[in-house]
Amino acid sequence: MQTLIQSVLALQHDTLEAVDVLLENSQIHTVAPAGTLPVVPDQQVMDGQAKLLLPGFVNGHTHSSQVWQRGLIPQLPLELWLAYVFDSTPRQLDQFYWGAVSTAVDTLLSGGTCLMDHAYVIPGQEMETVEALVRGYKAVGIRAVVAPLIQDLPFASGFPKGCLLPQSASPRSAAELLTLMEGLIAEFHDPDNGIYIGLGPTGFHRCSDQLLRGCGELSDRNNLCYHTHLLETRAQQRLAQERYGISAVQHLQNLGRLTPRTSLAHGVWIDDADIELLASTGSILVHNPVSNLRLGSGLAPILKCHRAGVNVALGCDGAASNDAQNMLEVLKLGTILHTVTDEDYEHWLTPEQAVHMATVGGAKAVNLGDRTGTLAPGMDADLVLYKLDHPSMLPRTNPLQLLVLGRPTDIVEAAWVQGRQLINQGELLTVDTATLHSVLRRQLIATEGAQSQHHPVESHYRDVMLNR
Amino acid sequence: MQTLIQSVLALQHDTLEAVDVLLENSQIHTVAPAGTLPVVPDQQVMDGQAKLLLPGFVNGHTHSSQVWQRGLIPQLPLELWLAYVFDSTPRQLDQFYWGAVSTAVDTLLSGGTCLMDHAYVIPGQEMETVEALVRGYKAVGIRAVVAPLIQDLPFASGFPKGCLLPQSASPRSAAELLTLMEGLIAEFHDPDNGIYIGLGPTGFHRCSDQLLRGCGELSDRNNLCYHTHLLETRAQQRLAQERYGISAVQHLQNLGRLTPRTSLAHGVWIDDADIELLASTGSILVHNPVSNLRLGSGLAPILKCHRAGVNVALGCDGAASNDAQNMLEVLKLGTILHTVTDEDYEHWLTPEQAVHMATVGGAKAVNLGDRTGTLAPGMDADLVLYKLDHPSMLPRTNPLQLLVLGRPTDIVEAAWVQGRQLINQGELLTVDTATLHSVLRRQLIATEGAQSQHHPVESHYRDVMLNR
Numbered sequence: 001m002q003t004l005i006q007s008v009l010a011l012q013h014d015t016l017e018a019v020d021v022l023l024e025n026s027q028i029h030t031v032a033p034a035g036t037l038p039v040v041p042d043q044q045v046m047d048g049q050a051k052l053l054l055p056g057f058v059n060g061h062t063h064s065s066q067v068w069q070r071g072l073i074p075q076l077p078l079e080l081w082l083a084y085v086f087d088s089t090p091r092q093l094d095q096f097y098w099g100a101v102s103t104a105v106d107t108l109l110s111g112g113t114c115l116m117d118h119a120y121v122i123p124g125q126e127m128e129t130v131e132a133l134v135r136g137y138k139a140v141g142i143r144a145v146v147a148p149l150i151q152d153l154p155f156a157s158g159f160p161k162g163c164l165l166p167q168s169a170s171p172r173s174a175a176e177l178l179t180l181m182e183g184l185i186a187e188f189h190d191p192d193n194g195i196y197i198g199l200g201p202t203g204f205h206r207c208s209d210q211l212l213r214g215c216g217e218l219s220d221r222n223n224l225c226y227h228t229h230l231l232e233t234r235a236q237q238r239l240a241q242e243r244y245g246i247s248a249v250q251h252l253q254n255l256g257r258l259t260p261r262t263s264l265a266h267g268v269w270i271d272d273a274d275i276e277l278l279a280s281t282g283s284i285l286v287h288n289p290v291s292n293l294r295l296g297s298g299l300a301p302i303l304k305c306h307r308a309g310v311n312v313a314l315g316c317d318g319a320a321s322n323d324a325q326n327m328l329e330v331l332k333l334g335t336i337l338h339t340v341t342d343e344d345y346e347h348w349l350t351p352e353q354a355v356h357m358a359t360v361g362g363a364k365a366v367n368l369g370d371r372t373g374t375l376a377p378g379m380d381a382d383l384v385l386y387k388l389d390h391p392s393m394l395p396r397t398n399p400l401q402l403l404v405l406g407r408p409t410d411i412v413e414a415a416w417v418q419g420r421q422l423i424n425q426g427e428l429l430t431v432d433t434a435t436l437h438s439v440l441r442r443q444l445i446a447t448e449g450a451q452s453q454h455h456p457v458e459s460h461y462r463d464v465m466l467n468r
Numbered sequence: 469m470q471t472l473i474q475s476v477l478a479l480q481h482d483t484l485e486a487v488d489v490l491l492e493n494s495q496i497h498t499v500a501p502a503g504t505l506p507v508v509p510d511q512q513v514m515d516g517q518a519k520l521l522l523p524g525f526v527n528g529h530t531h532s533s534q535v536w537q538r539g540l541i542p543q544l545p546l547e548l549w550l551a552y553v554f555d556s557t558p559r560q561l562d563q564f565y566w567g568a569v570s571t572a573v574d575t576l577l578s579g580g581t582c583l584m585d586h587a588y589v590i591p592g593q594e595m596e597t598v599e600a601l602v603r604g605y606k607a608v609g610i611r612a613v614v615a616p617l618i619q620d621l622p623f624a625s626g627f628p629k630g631c632l633l634p635q636s637a638s639p640r641s642a643a644e645l646l647t648l649m650e651g652l653i654a655e656f657h658d659p660d661n662g663i664y665i666g667l668g669p670t671g672f673h674r675c676s677d678q679l680l681r682g683c684g685e686l687s688d689r690n691n692l693c694y695h696t697h698l699l700e701t702r703a704q705q706r707l708a709q710e711r712y713g714i715s716a717v718q719h720l721q722n723l724g725r726l727t728p729r730t731s732l733a734h735g736v737w738i739d740d741a742d743i744e745l746l747a748s749t750g751s752i753l754v755h756n757p758v759s760n761l762r763l764g765s766g767l768a769p770i771l772k773c774h775r776a777g778v779n780v781a782l783g784c785d786g787a788a789s790n791d792a793q794n795m796l797e798v799l800k801l802g803t804i805l806h807t808v809t810d811e812d813y814e815h816w817l818t819p820e821q822a823v824h825m826a827t828v829g830g831a832k833a834v835n836l837g838d839r840t841g842t843l844a845p846g847m848d849a850d851l852v853l854y855k856l857d858h859p860s861m862l863p864r865t866n867p868l869q870l871l872v873l874g875r876p877t878d879i880v881e882a883a884w885v886q887g888r889q890l891i892n893q894g895e896l897l898t899v900d901t902a903t904l905h906s907v908l909r910r911q912l913i914a915t916e917g918a919q920s921q922h923h924p925v926e927s928h929y930r931d932v933m934l935n936r
Contacts (some may be wrong), residue, residue: 070862070863070865070870071865071866071867071870071874072866072869075804075807075813075816075873076813077811080813234811290804293804293805296807296813323869323870323873323874323875324860324874324875326875335543336543336762337761339761339763339764340761340764340767343545343702343764343933345544345545345548345764348543350542350543391901391905391908392792394909395535395536395908395909395911396909396911397537397538397539398539399539401540401542402538402791405539405762405791406538407791407792407794407797409877409878410877437859441857441862441863441864443862443863466811
C-alpha cells in the first residue's frame with residue numbers, strides 16, 4: 001500500500017519547503033523535492049497544495065481518566081487539588097475506556113499521533129483498567145504508552161513535614177507492584193500494534209527507593225520507557241531536601257534512573273545543577289505549561305534547559321489540570337510563556353523549536369525516537385496534514401507562526417499512525433465521535449460539594465507552605 | 469420587539485442560576501427566576517436549556533488592521549517588533565474595512581459584543597480610514613470604539629536614550645492632530661448606532677504633553693473614552709524616568725488624565741504607587757496577556773491590581789502580537805497566568821472574576837459601564853448565549869470553569885448587540901463570512917524579507933536594553 005502526498009510544505013532542516021512524500025505500508029519511504037516523485041498505479045494520491053505536513057506530536061504526559069474531571073476542580077496548588085482529584089476519580093471500567101478514547105481523539109485532532117498515559121488504575125482491578133485503556137487506544141488507532149501510576153508510600157508522604165490525615169487506602173508493597181507490572185508488560189506490551197507499557201512510579205515523593213529502582217530494572221531489561229513526576233511544586237522540592245538532603249534529580253541519578261529512556265514530567269523546580277544532570281544523562285523533561293499555570297506550580301526553566309541541551313518534550317497533563325487536551329494550545333503557551341524568564345529575545349523559543357520539542361522531543365520522551373517524530377525515510381509514518389487555507393489560519397503569512405502562535409481549530413485534514421490513515425478530510429475514520437460525545441454528554445456532574453468546603457489537608461498545607 | 473430566553477443559566481451575584489430573560493427592543497427588560505415569565509404573543513422565544521447566557525465581553529484593546537499581519541512578524545520585544553509592524557502595515561482602505569470586519573467577527577464568535585480599536589490610520593487619509601473601519605463595524609453590527617492612534621513625536625522618541633534612525637515620516641503637530649480628532653468626532657461619533665470615537669494618543673513615549681492634555685480636553689468635553697498605551701515594556705519605564713524623573717502614571721496624573729473615562733493598555737511595568745493611583749482615580753487597566761507573552765513584555769501585576777481595587781479589563785491586542793483575536797483564549801490566560809506571581813491560591817483569579825473583568829471591567833474601559841457589561845434590567849441587550857453541550861464543553865461539570873479554563877470552540881449559539889441579534893445557531897446573520905475568508909485567503913504574504921535580516925534599530929536596542 002502506497003500513499004503519495006504531492007507538493008506539500010514540510011520542515012526540512014528548520015525551513016519550510018515543498019516536497020513530495022511517499023508512504024509505503026507503515027513507513028515513510030521517500031521525501032523528495034516537490035514534483036519529482038512519479039505517480040504509479042494503485043497509489044493513493046493526495047494533493048498537498050496549501051497544506052502543511054508535520055510529524056505527529058507526542059502528548060508527552062497525560063492522565064486519560066481525568067477527562068471525567070475536566071472543569072470540575074477549582075484552581076488550587078497541586079497538593080490540595082490532588083485531594084479533590086482522588087475524591088472524584090472515576091471507578092468504572094467503561095469510564096476508563098471512554099477517557100482513553102476522548103484523550104486520544106483530542107490529541108489526534110490537535111496534531112498528536114502518540115501519547116503517554118500516566119494512567120490511574122483502579123486498585124485491585126489494575127489488569128482490567130489497563131485492558132480498558134488499551135482497548136480505547138486500539139479503537140482510535142493512536143500510538144500510546146500506558147504507564148500505570150504506582151506508589152508504595154501513603155498519600156500523606158507527599159507533603160513536607162508529613163501530614164496527619166488518616167490513610168484512605170493502604171498502598172501495596174514495592175514487590176507486589178513490580179510483580180503487577182511484570183504481568184501488565186507480559187499481557188499488554190505490543191509494539192507492533194503501537195501499544196506500549198511504561199514504568200510509571202508516581203514520583204519520588206510517594207515512592208520508596210526500592211520501587212524507583214525496581215521500575216528501573218524492568219525498564220532496562222525490557223527497553224521500556226520510565227516515566228515519573230519530578231519536582232512539579234515547591235513543596236516537592238522542599239520534601240526532597242527533607243528526605244534526602246539533596247535534590248530529587250541527584251537522588252534519581254544516584255539510583256541510576258537518569259537515562260535516555262527516562263522522561264520526567266514537569267521539573268518546574270529543578271536548579272542549574274539538575275539541568276546539567278538531565279543534559280548529560282540524556283533524560284527527557286516533559287513540559288506541561290497549561291497545567292503548571294492552572295495549578296500555580298510555577299515556571300519551568302525551559303529556556304535554560306534548551307540552552308543546556310536537555311531534551312524537552314511537551315504534554316497536556318490530565319484534563320483535571322488542563323481542561324483541554326489540545327497539543328496546539330500547549331505548543332503556543334510553551335513557546336510564548338518563557339519570554340518572561342529571559343529578556344534576551346535571542347534565547348526565546350521559536351515556533352520551529354516548539355514543533356521540534358513536540359515531535360523529536362516527544363518521541364524521545366516515550367523511548368521511540370528511532371521510530372516516530374521525524375519526517376525521514378525509514379521512520380514510521382506518524383504524520384499530520386494541516387489545512388493552511390482554513391479561516392483560523394488566514395491570512396496566509398508564515399504557516400508555522402500561524403500554527404503555533406495562532407489559535408487554529410479544525411485544521412487537521414489527515415493523520416496517519418504507522419501508515420494507517422486515521423483522519424481524512426477532518427473526520428476520524430476509526431471511532432464514532434458522535435457516540436463518544438453522547439457518552440460524555442450523559443455525565444452531568446454535581447460540583448457543589450467538591451468546591452464549597454475546605455479539604456482536611458488544607459490547614460496543614462497553609463501552615464507548612466504559606467507560613468500562616 | 470420582545471425576545472424571551474427561557475430557563476438559561478446565568479451569573480447572578482457570582483453564582484450560576486437558571487433564569488428567564490426578557491429582551492425588549494434594545495434593552496434587557498426583565499431577569500426573573502426560571503419558569504416565571506409568561507410567553508406572550510409576537511415574542512421570539514428561545515430555549516435556554518443546556519445553555520449559558522453572559523453579558524458580551526469587551527475586547528478592550530486591539531488594532532484591527534493588524535489582521536493582515538497575523539503570523540507575519542517574529543517574536544521580538546515591542547520596540548523591535550514595532551519597526552516590522554510599521555514596515556508592513558496595510559496601506560489600502562479596503563484592507564482596513566476587512567480588518568475591521570475580521571476583528572469584529574473573531575471577537576463576536578468568541579463571546580465579545582464590543583471592541584476598542586486603537587486604530588492605525590493612513591497618514592493623510594485619516595477620515596477615509598476611519599470611514600472604512602466604521603463601515604466594517606456597522607456591517608457586522610458589533611459595538612465599537614474607534615480611537616485613532618495619534619502621536620506628535622517621532623518613532624525614535626520611543627526608545628530610551630534616543631535612537632539615531634533617520635525619520636521615515638514627519639509627525640504632525642499636536643494642534644493639527646486635535647483638529648483632526650474634532651473632525652472625526654463630528655463625523656463619526658454615533659452612540660445610537662453603537663459607534664464611538666475615542667481619543668487614542670499612542671502613549672506618553674510618542675506624545676507631547678500638549679497632545680496628551682489636548683486629547684483629555686476633548687475627552688472631557690464630549691464624554692469620550694481616553695485610551696492610551698502605558699508602560700508596556702521595561703524600555704518605556706526607563707524612558708519615563710529619563711524624560712520626567714517620575715513614573716509615567718504619575719505624569720499622566722499630573723496632566724489630569726487619570727479619570728474613570730481613561731483606559732490604559734498593558735501597564736506591565738507599573739509599581740505599587742502607580743497601582744494606588746489607578747485605583748483611587750478609577751482609571752481602567754486593560755490587560756493583554758497573550759500579547760504580553762508573545763512580545764516578552766513581562767507579567768502585568770494583575771493580582772495586585774485586583775486586590776487594590778483597580779478596574780481591570782481584558783484585550784486581545786492586535787493580531788500582529790496575538791495571532792488570534794479570541795476573547796476566550798484571553799480570559800483563560802488572564803486567569804491562569806498570574807498564579808506564578810503569588811503563592812497564595814486565595815489570591816488567584818477565578819473564572820467568575822475573569823468574566824467580571826471581561827464584561828463589567830471592559831464596559832468601564834470603553835466608558836460604557838452604564839450601558840453594557842451587566843445582565844440587568846435597563847442595560848442594553850449586549851448578550852451572548854453559549855452551548856453547554858458542545859463537544860468542547862464536555863463532560864458537563866462546572867460551566868464557567870469549562871468556558872474559561874477549557875478551550876471552547878464554536879460554542880456561541882446566539883449573540884445580541886443593543887438587542888439586535890447578530891448570531892443565530894452559531895451563524896453570523898449580518899456579514900457573509902465566506903466572503904471575508906475568501907478576501908483573507910487571497911493574501912499570500914511573502915515573509916522572507918521581514919524575518920531574515922536584522923532591523924536597523926536592533927543594535928541600538930541591544931546596546932541600551934541588554935547592555936551588550
